[in-house]
Amino acid sequence: MVGAIAPLLWAGVAIAQPAPSSSELRLVYPPEGHQTASDRIFFLGTAPPTGSVTINGQGVNRSAFGHFAPSFPLQLGPNRFEIRWGDRTEIRTITRIANQPLLSTPLATLEPMVDWGWPIGEPICLRVTGRPNLTIDARVAERTFPILPRPSAGSPLPNASVLTGSDPPPPSLTTYEGCFTPDRPDDWGQVRFYIDGEMPMTPRGRITVWPRDRRDRARVTVPWGVARTGPSTNHSRLTPLPQGSQATIAGRQGDWLRLSYGAWIQASEVAIEPSSTPLQAVVQGIRAQNQGTAVEVQLPLSEPVPVEVRQENQDLVLTLHQAIAQTDTLFLQRNPAISQLTWQVLPGNRLEYRARLATAQAWGWTLRYEGNVLHWRIKHPPVRSGAAPLSGITILLDPGHGGRESGAINAAGIPEKTPNLQTSLKLQAALERRGARVVLTRSTDQDLPIPDRLAQIAELEPTIALSVHYNALPDDGNAETTQGIGMFWYHAQAQDLAQFLHDELTRRLDRPSYGVFWGNLALARPTIAPSVLMELGFMSHPTESEWITNPAEQDRLAEAIAASLETWFDRLAPN
Numbered sequence: 001m002v003g004a005i006a007p008l009l010w011a012g013v014a015i016a017q018p019a020p021s022s023s024e025l026r027l028v029y030p031p032e033g034h035q036t037a038s039d040r041i042f043f044l045g046t047a048p049p050t051g052s053v054t055i056n057g058q059g060v061n062r063s064a065f066g067h068f069a070p071s072f073p074l075q076l077g078p079n080r081f082e083i084r085w086g087d088r089t090e091i092r093t094i095t096r097i098a099n100q101p102l103l104s105t106p107l108a109t110l111e112p113m114v115d116w117g118w119p120i121g122e123p124i125c126l127r128v129t130g131r132p133n134l135t136i137d138a139r140v141a142e143r144t145f146p147i148l149p150r151p152s153a154g155s156p157l158p159n160a161s162v163l164t165g166s167d168p169p170p171p172s173l174t175t176y177e178g179c180f181t182p183d184r185p186d187d188w189g190q191v192r193f194y195i196d197g198e199m200p201m202t203p204r205g206r207i208t209v210w211p212r213d214r215r216d217r218a219r220v221t222v223p224w225g226v227a228r229t230g231p232s233t234n235h236s237r238l239t240p241l242p243q244g245s246q247a248t249i250a251g252r253q254g255d256w257l258r259l260s261y262g263a264w265i266q267a268s269e270v271a272i273e274p275s276s277t278p279l280q281a282v283v284q285g286i287r288a289q290n291q292g293t294a295v296e297v298q299l300p301l302s303e304p305v306p307v308e309v310r311q312e313n314q315d316l317v318l319t320l321h322q323a324i325a326q327t328d329t330l331f332l333q334r335n336p337a338i339s340q341l342t343w344q345v346l347p348g349n350r351l352e353y354r355a356r357l358a359t360a361q362a363w364g365w366t367l368r369y370e371g372n373v374l375h376w377r378i379k380h381p382p383v384r385s386g387a388a389p390l391s392g393i394t395i396l397l398d399p400g401h402g403g404r405e406s407g408a409i410n411a412a413g414i415p416e417k418t419p420n421l422q423t424s425l426k427l428q429a430a431l432e433r434r435g436a437r438v439v440l441t442r443s444t445d446q447d448l449p450i451p452d453r454l455a456q457i458a459e460l461e462p463t464i465a466l467s468v469h470y471n472a473l474p475d476d477g478n479a480e481t482t483q484g485i486g487m488f489w490y491h492a493q494a495q496d497l498a499q500f501l502h503d504e505l506t507r508r509l510d511r512p513s514y515g516v517f518w519g520n521l522a523l524a525r526p527t528i529a530p531s532v533l534m535e536l537g538f539m540s541h542p543t544e545s546e547w548i549t550n551p552a553e554q555d556r557l558a559e560a561i562a563a564s565l566e567t568w569f570d571r572l573a574p575n
Contacts (some may be wrong), residue, residue, distance in 0.1 A: 030043070400420045472539050488534075
């Protein structure tokens with residue numbers, strides 16, 4: 001960065017910092033005309049440190065180099081802000097929109113808004129939201145049933161609130177629910193809701209009830225089918241289904257299919273095959289043998305049924321759905337990855353297989369179907385050899401964002417993609433000095449879609465994978481006070497690494513802690529290696545962003561990460 005070098009007192013230590021190159025008032029966030037449902041907004045910008053910056057006449061705190069990030073409350077509707085420094089002025093009009101709809105009708109949401117298909121004999125439950133104290137009846141074909149207020153319907157904590165520490169506003173709408181059980185297969189048509197005995201409201205979707213002998217199957221046609229807990233991308237992910245997996249379809253809501261074991265999947269990821277026979281796989285003999293750098297558990301099945309994998313302490317647990325056992329023989333070859341392989345029958349036509357890890361750390365696994373044979377591949381621990389402390393270790397570094405995707409931006413206008421790459425290149429050098437093989441997903445400022453990054457991890461099968469990022473806040477965050485190092489993990493095999501890196505970096509560098517989080521993030525989801533997404537500081541914090549872009553501090557950070565990894569491998573994969 002071009003600019004003078006000046007001292008900044010941070011945590012009691014004077015460090016060299018590049019001053020911002022801007023010679024005038026610059027506001028980088030929010031943009032003019034910004035709309036938000038938040039009750040407040042922070043202003044991120046900079047101006048020369050001489051003089052003062054005011055927002056609507058109120059002075060704001062600034063860093064030694066003039067950066068600022070104050071928050072201001074918002075009223076519903078347009079809010080006009082005048083940001084001044086000397087004779088320079090920026091105007092921003094920020095519109096706060098209601099986070100609950102302004103109702104012109106008694107009901108805000110209705111079901112079904114898409115066509116539903118449901119098997120006969122199962123209750124069909126409808127949910128609507130609307131004004132409080134309504135009397136609602138639903139009519140479907142010749143059936144009429146009440147839709148009643150849901151008892152103790154609270155407001156779930158939004159995922160973003162876990163990161164910002166803010167609480168959601170209390171719900172202003174009442175949730176109403178009611179169920180009926182259809183007694184015949186038929187097109188039951190649309191639902192009509194009657195409020196206080198009149199004023200019918202009709203959602204767009206129709207309800208079709210399927211006959212008992214309809215057992216259509218969904219066969220996964222993409223490399224990994226995304227199974228979820230409900231019929232939308234807002235619902236949590238389950239273990240992805242490998243290509244070729246089949247499951248009985250037990251319901252449909254629009255483009256989402258409910259599978260017989262409880263998961264939902266998008267219709268675009270499967271082929272629907274008509275069937276009237278139950279799906280049930282038979283498992284007989286099982287073999288687990290060394291295959292290169294992994295042990296491979298092979299389960300020949302009569303049908304490629306859905307699977308789930310989880311980790312419980314030192315056990316990797318594989319569950320087969322819609323399966324029964326005829327197993328009398330199981331072969332486990334001696335290997336460095338797992339010391340024991342056992343199985344048991346669970347209720348609901350499920351089989352469970354437990355692979356006891358031979359070491360305290362799991363190093364990655366994959367699933368795939370080849371025809372009807374399920375291959376469960378569990379990686380061996382890394383083999384370290386040679387004088388260099390990290391020889392034999394392969395580390396993938398993923399500098400976040402790049403190209404047209406800038407990521408977060410700091411008060412001086414520097415995009416996150418820049419320090420992501422700078423830090424990654426310095427970390428690569430520090431790790432290679434310790435003997436590690438290091439592969440970067442990108443080494444230049446280039447576009448790199450997330451699927452391409454994940455494909456590199458899958459192909460390389462590294463010992464560990466680290467995604468390098470710097471953080472930022474949503475509108476309702478406190479940008480002046482929120483700072484620190486954070487780590488995100490998804491699979492249990494990465495939790496220890498995430499916690500260790502967080503603890504070591506905050507200690508070695510005397511940096512604030514943001515915390516360690518389980519997070520449903522794409523670069524934390526690979527199973528082939530312990531994968532951690534590192535958020536190494538906040539671009540939105542006025543002074544921490546200066547630390548982030550300081551070349552000398554980047555050197556210290558890279559060295560601290562490399563030293564921490566050396567210590568972690570010494571503990572879990574001794575030479």
